[in-house]
Amino acid sequence: MSSIAQSLPTTVNGIDVGQLVQTIDHIRSDSGLARFQFRLSNRWLDGAQTRSTVRDFHGAGQDHCHASSFTLTADEPPLLLGGDRSANPGELLLHALAACVTSAIAYHAAARGIAIRSIESAVEGDVDLRGFLALDPSVRNGFEQIRMRFRIDADVPENELQALCELGPKFSPVYDSVTRGVPVRVTAERAR
Numbered sequence: 778m779s780s781i782a783q784s785l786p787t788t789v790n791g792i793d794v795g796q797l798v799q800t801i802d803h804i805r806s807d808s809g810l811a812r813f814q815f816r817l818s819n820r821w822l823d824g825a826q827t828r829s830t831v832r833d834f835h836g837a838g839q840d841h842c843h844a845s846s847f848t849l850t851a852d853e854p855p856l857l858l859g860g861d862r863s864a865n866p867g868e869l870l871l872h873a874l875a876a877c878v879t880s881a882i883a884y885h886a887a888a889r890g891i892a893i894r895s896i897e898s899a900v901e902g903d904v905d906l907r908g909f910l911a912l913d914p915s916v917r918n919g920f921e922q923i924r925m926r927f928r929i930d931a932d933v934p935e936n937e938l939q940a941l942c943e944l945g946p947k948f949s950p951v952y953d954s955v956t957r958g959v960p961v962r963v964t965a966e967r968a969r
């Protein structure tokens with residue numbers, strides 16, 4: 778990839794290609810630099826509303842603080858007995874999936890020198906509440922199916938557009954987590 782980067786513009790799709798290549802080279806020489814841990818803290822507010830705060834993360838062998846903390850909220854619409862003050866958790870999952878697949882397309886296109894003018898997506902997820910409400914044990918609690926449709930304007934021939942789009946699912950950590958599953962350990966302790 779280093780030889781490719783020498784012939785590419787400095788910035789493609791808003792991504793500094795030289796820095797991207799340096800990052801890849803550093804990780805090649807020290808795989809421990811690839812290990813990251815993302816974190817947040819969450820607090821129940823009332824009803825279906827919760828608030829998460831993102832302040833720091835671990836990566837490249839050390840802890841890092843964001844320039845400012847980020848707040849994410851979740852609620853449910855009135856139809857699901859919420860206050861409709863935020864997107865619901867399922868919608869936030871769809872957002873995370875779309876955001877990660879989109880950025881994976883942009884990064885991998887940049888590494889290949891492919892300029893993208895726009896990427897838009899529509900994401901839909903189907904869920905049957907009988908699982909969540911414990912009405913039918915044969916119905917899963919989560920999404921039954923998620924569909925993503927992308928519209929991409931990029932410097933590739935029409936016959937290569939689908940291959941460009943497939944870079945997203947191929948390299949997206951969130952897509953991988955959703956489609957292949959990930960172990961989640963849940964513990965509790967008494968609040969003080």
